[in-house]
Amino acid sequence: MIDQLQEIVRLYTADESIVLKGEMVLLTDLGLNSYELVEMVCEVEAKFGVEIPDKAIRELKTVQELLDYISAHE
Secondary structure, three states: OHHHHHHHHHHHOOOOOOOOOOOOEOOOOOOOOHHHHHHHHHHHHHHHOOOOOHHHHHHOOEHHHHHHHHHHHO
8 A cells, every 4th residue: 555655645746766654744754735735635535545534634644644544444
């Protein structure tokens, strides 16, 4: 699952060599702004068939939290 997420993240970051780690913070470590994060989450929803409400997006801080959310709602 992290490999699929990494493919999506690379669409929204300037660093295509980035390797995701669970402890990475979505906004700061990945260099995303809030708009890019929302767009990325839309891609994640489509790819994994989950719905991530706006409130949940604000609460998801790390890559691991996002992966856990996807796993729990697939």
